Amino acid sequence: MTSILILYHSQQHGNTQRMATAVADGARAAGADVTVHNGNDGRFDVETYRSFDAAAFGSPDYFSYIAGTLKVFLDDWYIAKGQNPTGLVDKPLVLFYSHGGGGAVKRPLETLFARLGHQMGKTVESLGAPSGRVLEACQELGRQLAEAAQAASG
Numbered sequence: 001m002t003s004i005l006i007l008y009h010s011q012q013h014g015n016t017q018r019m020a021t022a023v024a025d026g027a028r029a030a031g032a033d034v035t036v037h038n039g040n041d042g043r044f045d046v047e048t049y050r051s052f053d054a055a056a057f058g059s060p061d062y063f064s065y066i067a068g069t070l071k072v073f074l075d076d077w078y079i080a081k082g083q084n085p086t087g088l089v090d091k092p093l094v095l096f097y098s099h100g101g102g103g104a105v106k107r108p109l110e111t112l113f114a115r116l117g118h119q120m121g122k123t124v125e126s127l128g129a130p131s132g133r134v135l136e137a138c139q140e141l142g143r144q145l146a147e148a149a150q151a152a153s154g
């Protein structure tokens, strides 16, 4: 069974969390083993990232940038990669974000996470609470990611 990590930050309204849950539902429905972590609950150990076949990353727009916990993950990832890149590069990944009407986080989100692997599908966005359509798009992202993970794991 392929393993997928969904790492996100959600704090204010739970908007990004709802998106993360929908991505997880889609990936599980496609047969993947899914681990979900909200950076707001604590620092994610970058060493465990090595063992996942694929990953989804989601952030709220905070001052037109990603949330601090995801930035910390990227900092940890960069330092760990310098020591040993095994399992830290070239994974399939998908991206999602929520915002309050600006949404300029899209660019830094895509640019920063492009370092980690190959983005599958298009980044899914939600203005405020995710609509049914947004949640469906998130489920579809999860399905796509599970298929890519299966192909990547051989």
Ligand SMILES: Cc1cc2nc3c(=O)[nH]c(=O)nc-3n(C[C@H](O)[C@H](O)[C@H](O)COP(=O)(O)O)c2cc1C
Pocket: 009, 010, 011, 012, 013, 014, 015, 016, 017, 060, 061, 062, 063, 064, 065, 098, 099, 100, 101, 102, 103, 104, 128, 129
């Ligand atoms: C500290 C902070 C900064 C924010 N900055 C922006 C911003 O620059 N642009 C924007 O569109 N929304 C901004 N927002 C709104 C959030 O992106 C939006 O409410 C988001 O859906 C919250 O996600 P969550 O409910 O998963 O925590 C900000 C919210 C907070 C708490």
